[in-house]
Amino acid sequence: MATRDYQSTDITLVAARLKLNSVVKVRGTSCATSQLMVDDLLTPCSPGDPAAIELTWMDVPSDKLLEPIICMSDMLCSLSTTQPTVNMEVLFKVRKFTEDLEQEG
Numbered sequence: 584m585a586t587r588d589y590q591s592t593d594i595t596l597v598a599a600r601l602k603l604n605s606v607v608k609v610r611g612t613s614c615a616t617s618q619l620m621v622d623d624l625l626t627p628c629s630p631g632d633p634a635a636i637e638l639t640w641m642d643v644p645s646d647k648l649l650e651p652i653i654c655m656s657d658m659l660c661s662l663s664t665t666q667p668t669v670n671m672e673v674l675f676k677v678r679k680f681t682e683d684l685e686q687e688g
Contacts, residue, residue, distance in 0.1 A: 586662070588667040592668060593665060593666075597665045598661075600661040600664065600665060601653055601658065604653075604657055604660070604661060605650050605651050608651045609640050609650075609651065610640060611627075623647070624649035625638065625648060625649060626649040627640075627651055
């Protein structure tokens with residue numbers, strides 16, 4: 584998915600969704616969901632991971648929590664749910680309006 588029609592504010596929204604999705608990943612863990620030890624920090628993982636430790640996110644001290652790594656699939660998911668605020672049709676109308684004003688002025 585291309586971002587050609589996205590404005591800087593649209594990209595800011597995509598990034599904000601990425602951050603929120605990280606929180607959702609952590610909070611989405613339940614008693615049965617496992618965690619993975621990485622450099623003395625814990626991060627969510629799949630329950631089938633061989634290095635998993637069974638914990639809830641509430642059991643993990645805040646200084647031992649490693650935010651989930653954001654991967655390309657997370658980015659594409661966030662991008663697919665964030666639409667550009669201005670589409671090409673609107674931009675063409677603005678350009679035509681501006682050109683019309685210049686011709687009259």
